[in-house]
Amino acid sequence: MLLPGTAVIVVLCFCIFCGCASSPRSGGSAPKVSSGDSDALLAELNRNFEAGRYEAADSLARTIAIMDPGYVRGDEVLYIGARSAEALDSPSQTVKYANELAAKYPLSPRLDQTLILAADAYRDLGQYYESAGLLSRLLSSAIEPAMRERCLDDLRELAGESLGVADLERLIDAYPSSPLAAEMSLGLAKKEFARGDYDRAYALLADLLYEFPQHAHSREIRYLLQVAADRRNDPDRTVDFVEPNKLGVLLPYTGNFSRFGRYFEQGVKMAIEEYADSMETPVTYVIGDSKADPVAAVGAVRRLVLEEGVVGVLGSVFTMPSIAAATECNAWK
Numbered sequence: 660m661l662l663p664g665t666a667v668i669v670v671l672c673f674c675i676f677c678g679c680a681s682s683p684r685s686g687g688s689a690p691k692v693s694s695g696d697s698d699a700l701l702a703e704l705n706r707n708f709e710a711g712r713y714e715a716a717d718s719l720a721r722t723i724a725i726m727d728p729g730y731v732r733g734d735e736v737l738y739i740g741a742r743s744a745e746a747l748d749s750p751s752q753t754v755k756y757a758n759e760l761a762a763k764y765p766l767s768p769r770l771d772q773t774l775i776l777a778a779d780a781y782r783d784l785g786q787y788y789e790s791a792g793l794l795s796r797l798l799s800s801a802i803e804p805a806m807r808e809r810c811l812d813d814l815r816e817l818a819g820e821s822l823g824v825a826d827l828e829r830l831i832d833a834y835p836s837s838p839l840a841a842e843m844s845l846g847l848a849k850k851e852f853a854r855g856d857y858d859r860a861y862a863l864l865a866d867l868l869y870e871f872p873q874h875a876h877s878r879e880i881r882y883l884l885q886v887a888a889d890r891r892n893d894p895d896r897t898v899d900f901v902e903p904n905k906l907g908v909l910l911p912y913t914g915n916f917s918r919f920g921r922y923f924e925q926g927v928k929m930a931i932e933e934y935a936d937s938m939e940t941p942v943t944y945v946i947g948d949s950k951a952d953p954v955a956a957v958g959a960v961r962r963l964v965l966e967e968g969v970v971g972v973l974g975s976v977f978t979m980p981s982i983a984a985a986t987e988c989n990a991w992k
Contacts, residue, residue, distance in 0.1 A: 697727045701736060708739050716743040717752070724759065734760055734767035741776045750780035771802050778813065787821040788829065795834040814839055818846045820978060824854070841871045845880060849953045852887060853983040855990075861887040883954050886961075890990060900968045905943050907963035909956060909974030909984050912948040916977070920949075923976050949975040953983035960987040 700723050707716040720740030723730060730736065741756035757777035761770060774793050781790035794814040798807065818827060818839070827847040831840055848863035864884040868877065908927050910920035924946070931942055945967050947959030956975055963969045964987075972988050975981050 697723055697730045697732070697736075701732060704736065704739055708743055711746075713743040713746040716740070717747060717749075720756070734764035734769050737764075738767075738769040738773050741773050745776050745780065750783040753777060753780035754784070771797060771800075771806060775806065775809070778810075782813075782817070782821075787817055788826045791817045791822060791826070791830055792833070795830060795837050795839075798837055798839070799834060811839065815842065818843050822846075824850050841867065842876070845876055848880075848883065849979070849983070852883060852957070853953050853979060853986055855986045857887045857890045861891060879954055882958070886954075886957055901970050902968040903970050904940060905945065905967065905969050907947055907960070907967060907969035907972040907974075908944045909947045909949050909959055909963070909972055909980070910976055911951040911980075912946055914950045914952075916951040919976050923974070927973065944973075945969065947972070947974070949977075949980040949984065951977050951980060953979045956980035956984040957987045960984050960991075964988075964991045 700719055704716050704719040704723070707713075707719065717740060720736050720743060723736045724733065724740070727733070737756045737760040741753050741760070744750075744752035744756060754777050757773045757780070760767060760773050764770065767773075774797055778790045778793040778797075781787070781793065791814055794810045794817070797810050798814070802810070818830075822830070824847060827843055827850065831837075831843050831847070834840065837843070844863065844867050848860050848867065851863060852860035861884065864880055864887060868880050868884065871877075908924065910923045911917055912920050912924075927944060931944065934942060945963065947956075947963045949956040949959055960972060963972060972984060975984050
């Protein structure tokens with residue numbers, strides 16, 4: 660025997676999932692549910708989510724959002740919906756839930772967590788600027804220390820590896836007071852250097868050093884400024900000597916990504932050993948430490964070229980250091 664409240668839930672859910680007469684017809688409006696019905700559906704939504712039935716939870720979240728758009732606990736519905744969509748590996752739906760929550764419930768205590776989910780979803784979709792924009796928005800508000808550290812780390816990674824020059828400029832203009840504004844400005848200068856635009860890199864670095872003379876990376880800024888100045892003043896400088904059988908291998912030998920560098924070096928050793936078995940001319944190699952950083956990669960290339968006399972450079976595992984290293988190699992012809 661069903662209780663009266665249970666009957667309401669059963670009938671309502673049957674109508675929702677089986678497409679009976681209560682389904683909206685073409686040209687009509689979606690059926691409405693009362694607050695009590697929404698409370699019952701929200702309870703079922705929570706049970707499904709806690710039990711790992713994410714498809715059912717996602718379906719219920721969409722149903723409540725459509726049939727009771729003014730529901731007082733709608734932010735909770737959208738938040739659980741976003742988490743369910745994330746668990747289902749559906750970044751587009753995660754973003755939809757987050758955008759609706761941000762538009763309807765800007766003061767919700769669940770907003771920050773939902774925006775984090777959306778930032779991750781945008782990143783999965785390859786929309787890196789949108790992801791960085793949400794992270795910057797969060798950093799400009801009062802958020803918990805743990806969340807702030809996570810946003811900082813994610814934004815640093817995006818700025819270093821995924822955002823282009825135009826995206827960084829837009830982001831710096833949109834969030835000039837961001838705690839990462841100076842770091843993003845440095846990242847922009849590095850990207851211009853990596854593209855070979857030494858005049859632009861020099862101007863950006865000079866402005867950055869003027870605005871932030873005590874910047875945490877001031878030594879790095881001064882070094883890159885000097886390199887950019889050298890390249891501007893003497894773009895046709897040539898190499899004094901070359902050892903035709905010596906290769907430079909550029910890889911992250913130290914730092915957070917040294918593990919990848921060691922794997923890369925193992926591959927180089929295997930290739931040289933295989934080459935040595937079939938050729939009479941011996942080949943040697945010397946390591947240059949890129950530290951997975953564009954500026955360090957440039958410095959390593961200069962040492963390999965000027966001090967070691969390598970005939971070519973392999974590497975350097977990660978995108979931006981490789982671009983910067985290739986630009987420097989081309990400069991030395």
